[in-house]
Amino acid sequence: MNTLTHALPDADLMLWSAAAGALGLVLFLALADAFYSRNRAASQTLAYLSLCWAVVMLLSGLPATLWPGAREWLATAQILAGPLCAAMGSFGASKWLSAHQRDRLMKTSLLAMTLVCLAGGPLCLLLLAPEWRLPVSGALAIANLSVVLWLSVRATQLGDRLAWGLALGCLLTLPAQIGLYGMALNTTRPPLLLQAGVALAALLSVVVTAAMLWLRNHQARQMTQGEVSRRDPITQLYDGVAMVQKIIRAQRRRLRTRRDGALMAVLLFEPERLLPQIGQAGLNDIYIQLARRMQRHTGTVNPAGRYYDRCFVVLLETMHSPRWIRTLGLRVASSLRRPMDVSSLDGRHLRITPDIAVGIVHLSTADKDVDQLLHEAQSVAQAARAMRSRAALLDLESHTAVPVEHAELGSSWRALRNTAPKAAARPKSPKTANSKAPRTGRSRHKPA
Numbered sequence: 001m002n003t004l005t006h007a008l009p010d011a012d013l014m015l016w017s018a019a020a021g022a023l024g025l026v027l028f029l030a031l032a033d034a035f036y037s038r039n040r041a042a043s044q045t046l047a048y049l050s051l052c053w054a055v056v057m058l059l060s061g062l063p064a065t066l067w068p069g070a071r072e073w074l075a076t077a078q079i080l081a082g083p084l085c086a087a088m089g090s091f092g093a094s095k096w097l098s099a100h101q102r103d104r105l106m107k108t109s110l111l112a113m114t115l116v117c118l119a120g121g122p123l124c125l126l127l128l129a130p131e132w133r134l135p136v137s138g139a140l141a142i143a144n145l146s147v148v149l150w151l152s153v154r155a156t157q158l159g160d161r162l163a164w165g166l167a168l169g170c171l172l173t174l175p176a177q178i179g180l181y182g183m184a185l186n187t188t189r190p191p192l193l194l195q196a197g198v199a200l201a202a203l204l205s206v207v208v209t210a211a212m213l214w215l216r217n218h219q220a221r222q223m224t225q226g227e228v229s230r231r232d233p234i235t236q237l238y239d240g241v242a243m244v245q246k247i248i249r250a251q252r253r254r255l256r257t258r259r260d261g262a263l264m265a266v267l268l269f270e271p272e273r274l275l276p277q278i279g280q281a282g283l284n285d286i287y288i289q290l291a292r293r294m295q296r297h298t299g300t301v302n303p304a305g306r307y308y309d310r311c312f313v314v315l316l317e318t319m320h321s322p323r324w325i326r327t328l329g330l331r332v333a334s335s336l337r338r339p340m341d342v343s344s345l346d347g348r349h350l351r352i353t354p355d356i357a358v359g360i361v362h363l364s365t366a367d368k369d370v371d372q373l374l375h376e377a378q379s380v381a382q383a384a385r386a387m388r389s390r391a392a393l394l395d396l397e398s399h400t401a402v403p404v405e406h407a408e409l410g411s412s413w414r415a416l417r418n419t420a421p422k423a424a425a426r427p428k429s430p431k432t433a434n435s436k437a438p439r440t441g442r443s444r445h446k447p448a
Helices: 010-037 040-060 062-066 068-096 104-127 130-157 163-185 192-224 240-257 271-298 323-336 370-384 413-417 419-425
Strands: 262-268 304-308 311-316 340-343 349-352 356-362 391-394 401-403
Touching (some): 010 192, 040 062, 040 163, 068 104, 068 163, 068 192, 130 163, 163 192, 240 304, 240 311, 240 370, 262 271, 271 304, 271 311, 271 323, 271 340, 271 349, 311 370, 323 356, 323 391, 356 370, 370 401
Parallel strands (some): 356 391
Antiparallel strands (some): 262 311, 262 356, 391 401
16 A cells, blocks of 8 residues: 555645656756757657656656546556666666676676566566565666666776766665655655655756766767867867867957967976886876866966877966966966876875976967967977976067066066067077077977
């Protein structure tokens, strides 16, 4: 005997009606995405979220209160809906996690749970006594969810960052399912506050799951449509092509608005010497930590990218005065030179101090193309390696790299901007003409 035999009290009816409306809003957004995308993944997402909505409503007892004459049919739907939704979820998780590309354990486990849940619902109706049908059906759904949660966490250890979102959705779904099946199996309703907690957990789980499905579908849509990814797969910064495009647009804006700024290059020297100790995975971890530290100081407003494997660039357009160049350069250089913990090939934790340098070029009124700006920023960073602060600025008059702490920047952008025409008009002596910023390694670096 369960709550389908009793109508919901007024307070409970209001609570679950509000939950139905909130979940319906998520369904409406999924419907809009399916209509806009017009692909199979978006349609499958809509179908799965609709089934989740149906499971929540059936187990809450709301449909039985609204349609008393259909209680026998709704009781059958209660038994079938949970395992069917679980089977669809584990099958979708297998595709979402690319289980066939990871390992045999993940692929086999998700396939087995999908088949068990598909067969479990009808078998509960055919083979079990009425009082055992719903409990066994709920146990199948919760067991399936536990397996998906475990494999989602396991996928994060294999390098899938979005799997954390799926694991969070499963973690929120677990108390929601336990609470819903608990309400459906008992004749007495739990306290209203506890029901509100179950409804909130169900809503949050659907929202998080819908967001993760949309993100993965968006990635798949980009790949199928042949779009070029604008992010570096390791650091999640902009890639070299995207940064070049942003610098070009910034130069065009500067010609129209005379908006000042700077271009910063960060170089990591001789990373190959670390490979015998930490391997490529450890080196990638260093790149990730460098990117995070750099963005902590430059901010998310200033676009940052990985120009190529050991070179990062940042387009600085939000500085209030030229003196901020000095402050920012010193902060970034100091932060990136701090030791970082990396795992070695044999599992030990190593503390490594990265060999980095920072080069900054002012985006002056001089007519320079992007190639020249990027080359100058890297050359200044090369020269900064020999300086105490490891941060250098390109001097517009002598065209040499000077430590940022010794640079004469002035108090306003106008003063710094007017330096470029004076430097261009002043005849250069042979000594000055040959005093370009030091260049080591490749003279030009093109993004891959």
